[in-house]
Amino acid sequence: MTALAIDIGGTKFAAALVRPDGTMVRRVELPVGSDPAATLASLVRDVGAGVGDGTGTDGLSGVGIGSAGPLDAVAGTVSPVNIPSWRDFPLVGTVRGLLPGLPVTLAGDAQCMALGEWWRGGHGSRSRALLGIVVSTGVGGGLVLGGVPYLGPTGNAGHIGHISVDRGGELCPCGATGCLETIASGPSMVRWALANGWGEPGTPTDARTLSADAARGVPVAQLAFQRAADALAVAILTTAALFDIDDVVIGGGVSGAGETLLTPLRQAVTKQAGLGFLHRLNVERTRLERDAGLYGAAALVLKESR
Template sequence: MTALAIDIGGTKFAAALVRPDGTVTRRLEVPVGRDPEATLVSLVREIRNDRDVRETGTGDLVGAGIGSAGPLDAVAGTVSPVNIPAWREFPLVGAVSELLPGLPVALAGDAQCMALGEWWRGGHSRSRALLGIVVSTGVGGGLVLDGVPYVGPTGNAGHIGHIAVDRDGELCPCGAVGCLETIASGPSMVRWALANGWNAPDERPDARALSADAARGTPVAQLAFQRAADALATAILTTAALFDIDDVVIGGGVSGAGETLLAPLRQAVAKRAGLAFLRRLNVERTSLERDAGLYGAAALVLPVAG
């Protein structure tokens, strides 16, 4: 029994074959490219036709689980990722179903899958209320409550990146003002740092370079991370007040900064948490790195247990 897991991000697509015990028999990752649909088709075909896959066999393939950047419509099977302008109400489920005739295809948000993956394979199966946050090109979130992913009627529950944290803030690509994503996403942090005097290195200025400068003690880089941590803390505490969260797991490329992000984030959460049940929040970085979303996507179609 094997699931095809697909992770649709803002800058890369990944796919893997995953078994119910968590074994990954094959994994591929490619940049989105100029034609996202062609990239998707090529990725799915390649992972099914790879020699190693043929040797292990795909006859036991039970279906495909997809985690995609949002917003999305899980009922219609469409996605409109903010950071993939070419896809607006793109029929993602239909496109994958055409490549896998006769097999079920399930869709959830990429951060929802990250949270589910952490609950299943990341050592959080005892958590009754888990919030997963992906901090990367955008900011996404997902909830696992009592071992069940909570996706809401349209599949968009947990969309923490679009909680308003600054009513006088920037206009977000989603159309709202002051969303968490306008402050805490990698590109937003870099943009703010450059506007406030960051002397970026000669190579391409990105969140990794900003993180390195922050770790070296560069004040404006550190302030960019503090600003992001403060905004994240506001959104986390808002979510925790609504859902009585036990654990918060941070993933995505920006989480690679480690304690440069997590230390000020934990401090901000502890400082701002008022009610006793909010002060018990455990905040940590993903233990599954880039594979958390793939595990969660696989869990959408596999019989899994925590």
Template structure:
């Protein structure tokens, strides 16, 4: 019962055939390119579709899971794009399931992550150009009515903060995303390397103990901790897994984040929370998309010794 997993990002598309044991049988990755729809077609042609029983898609959002449409912020030509219908036409006869990319990242970590011993409740966070999230409860991704549950990037962390592109004030994304961190650091005196004012350069300076760079990461850690603990208080979360480009800074982000969580946690059940980096790196979303497809093809698998059992 091999399924096709598709990971739609703002800069790259990836796909893989995945068996029930979680082995990526074939994996292909392509840059989005000038024509994303043509890239999607090429991707499916390259990975091959023989013997598949279903398709799972994790996409950058916003998504509208009931409608099967996506509007990735970094793909302007895809606004309310009928992704499920398009894939269904390219792969006739196969069921297609859609969720957000961060939700798939969380589900992939729950299923195949090496450091999470099958948590009852897991929060996955992608900290990159934006900030996204997904929640897994008892092995089932909690998607919500529209498919956007777990969107932690739009929890308010500063009521007097910046206006977010979503229209609200002080969202986590206005503090913790890579561009937001860089913008704040530059406004506070960071002398970025010529031609490289990005989060990677900011992390390098933080590791070199450049004060403003360290403050940028501390500010992000404090905001992330507030959002994480808010979510944990609502859902009684066991584990938090962090991925994405900014999270590639490793302990430069994770150490102050763990310290901020410990400092801000009040109730006892919040103090047991663990924070870890992704163990699946770029493939977490593919594993999660595969899990969606496997359970859609055989819903009782999550209650048996199947891919999620």
């Protein structure tokens, strides 16, 4: 049997058919567009055309969805920050309406990234506990413990972006103070750099440019990455102390900076680690890139095959 995997992001939707052996036989990606519900329907229709009789149900064992949050996995609703028209949107019910009779499972996008990395990124053979972190317009996280995604009662477990790493820091939109997301997300890094003199007239002031400047040695840009790395290390070590983590996998747009982020992050983790078991942490960038979330969403359905 085959799983239909759906990845709901703030700027794009992706879907794929994934077999139990991990083979991805069809993949479609679309921009969110002005009508996200119509985009979702088109995506499911396009991918479902590659299954059996073309109805999108023959040969499918179920649908797994990884979505940007916050979400309510019990109610099957999502409220992605970057999709204002979706507030408590009944995502699970909508997909069930598009594919009647199929079971639908919902989890967070970062949780699916973590599960995808564990299953198809080569971590499952050595990692008993994995933390996946998505560093992008926000900071999300997910946990895989003993090969099983830990979702929590509401589906929001692993929300590492809202661990407080600076009690005297700025107010987060979530209502707390000093959250990791206020320091380590792409927009937060750019905002801090601009406030400290970064940027030249006529040049882009985005996370990609900040990363390029840090890589070529611009001091303020490097400090922005160091600041983010220090904050990430606090959140990672806090999580590792609670769950005895083996591997930490970093994904999302900011992870594209590569060693510009990872080198200071590894150094900060080593410097801040106290207890001996925390020193074994392996921190690396995603191996599956943009497909990690799709593999994880498929694994929600194909866990029996694994």
